[in-house]
Amino acid sequence: MRKIVTILVFLAAGFWANAQYAGFIPVKDMDKFKVAFALAAQKTNSIKSDFVQEKVLSMLSEKIISKGRFWFKKDNRVRMEYYHPYQYLMILNKDKVYVKDGQKENKISTRSNKMFQQINKIMVDCMQGTALNNTDFKTRVFENKNSSLVELVPVTKGLKELFKAITVTIDNKDFSVSVIEMQELSGDNTIIRFLNKNLNADIQDMLFFIK
Amino acid sequence: MQPVTADFRKLQQFKPVFTVALYNTQVDVAGNHLSGLLLIKRMPDSSLRMLFSNEMGFKFFDFEFGADGKFKVHSVIKQMNRKAVLKTLKNDLALILMERMDISTAFARKNNGLLYHIFPQKKGYHYYITDSSGNELVRLERASGKKIIAETVMLNYINGIPDTIGISHKTFEFNIGLKRIER
Numbered sequence: 001m002r003k004i005v006t007i008l009v010f011l012a013a014g015f016w017a018n019a020q021y022a023g024f025i026p027v028k029d030m031d032k033f034k035v036a037f038a039l040a041a042q043k044t045n046s047i048k049s050d051f052v053q054e055k056v057l058s059m060l061s062e063k064i065i066s067k068g069r070f071w072f073k074k075d076n077r078v079r080m081e082y083y084h085p086y087q088y089l090m091i092l093n094k095d096k097v098y099v100k101d102g103q104k105e106n107k108i109s110t111r112s113n114k115m116f117q118q119i120n121k122i123m124v125d126c127m128q129g130t131a132l133n134n135t136d137f138k139t140r141v142f143e144n145k146n147s148s149l150v151e152l153v154p155v156t157k158g159l160k161e162l163f164k165a166i167t168v169t170i171d172n173k174d175f176s177v178s179v180i181e182m183q184e185l186s187g188d189n190t191i192i193r194f195l196n197k198n199l200n201a202d203i204q205d206m207l208f209f210i211k
Numbered sequence: 212m213q214p215v216t217a218d219f220r221k222l223q224q225f226k227p228v229f230t231v232a233l234y235n236t237q238v239d240v241a242g243n244h245l246s247g248l249l250l251i252k253r254m255p256d257s258s259l260r261m262l263f264s265n266e267m268g269f270k271f272f273d274f275e276f277g278a279d280g281k282f283k284v285h286s287v288i289k290q291m292n293r294k295a296v297l298k299t300l301k302n303d304l305a306l307i308l309m310e311r312m313d314i315s316t317a318f319a320r321k322n323n324g325l326l327y328h329i330f331p332q333k334k335g336y337h338y339y340i341t342d343s344s345g346n347e348l349v350r351l352e353r354a355s356g357k358k359i360i361a362e363t364v365m366l367n368y369i370n371g372i373p374d375t376i377g378i379s380h381k382t383f384e385f386n387i388g389l390k391r392i393e394r
């Protein structure tokens with residue numbers, strides 16, 4: 001009997017880990033979470049943070065790790081500055097994107113570039129607490145003691161081709177985003193971890209200026 | 212060009228020994244600029260994988276040159292998934308890898324003090340051009356019977372891997388610049 005129980009426990013644990021996220025359980029009161037998330041986001045006018053991006057290439061058993069600085073300011077303004085091991089700057093300002101790689105500058109209107117438009121929306125949605133209302137995704141929320149995990153599964157055709165799912169891990173303390181993970185269909189993924197977060201820091205508008 | 216004899220084995224010193232290398236990549240094609248990261252990795256089965264993504268992790272393509280030299284596309288974004296684009300990239304990359312070098316059909320020519328090591332391909336030729344001694348690689352060329360299609364340089368080898376690679380097409384605007392990133 002004990003053996004059967006052990007097997008069942010193992011099976012259940014395995015199932016649990018597959019169906020959910022390790023250490024997380026489905027959030028009990030979704031409405032309460034939504035309200036708290038939106039409320040906290042309302043109070044957050046800006047975020048200044050460091051980030052570490054990890055591109056995991058499963059088939060190649062390789063990881064490309066890059067580091068940078070991140071700024072967010074209401075409304076719809078994001079600046080990501082990669083400084084190691086390569087330099088790359090991206091500024092999102094409303095519906096405009098500015099990109100500067102080692103050599104060249106590029107201005108892209110997100111209206112004309114669907115991929116940037118989507119990434120822009122996801123990023124800003126996460127920061128502004130509106131990710132749960134994005135109808136391009138089917139959303140589930142899980143939680144543990146310290147954090148909540150929002151799972152976004154694309155439902156629109158274009159996004160389905162890009163991602164299997166996007167998960168956003170949120171710190172329960174201040175509802176700020178600590179990890180964004182984009183899972184590709186190939187099994188590769190991109191994980192961005194936000195470190196040394198400074199909420200409502202004074203951020204100059206100039207940082208988001210696009211000529 | 213004058214027919215000459217050459218020691219083709221000497222070219223082996225220029226063949227890049229890609230274990231794993233990451234390159235900062237700049238592409239200019241027909242007025243458009245694209246930048247990203249190219250990862251080149253030799254796999255345990257001796258195949259070579261080349262994966263190109265942008266700086267934020269968005270993947271453009273994942274190609275493989277098998278141990279038998281066979282080219283395989285693992286993934287490619289819709290915008291690049293055209294026969295002509297894939298063929299051009301395949302041929303450009305094959306020239307750099309220096310794996311399609313059949314010495315039995317190769318011949319050499321001399322011109323302006325440079326030594327041309329010429330390897331006939333299924334279509335056209337691969338030229339590996341050195342100084343007259345054969346000890347310095349000047350440039351690589353991909354040519355049809357009549358004209359040069361693409362010109363390539365591989366510079367500053369460190370532990371068998373070139374630090375800088377440049378590919379420039381002669382028949383239309385398509386330039387690729389690779390600069391190795393120290394991780």
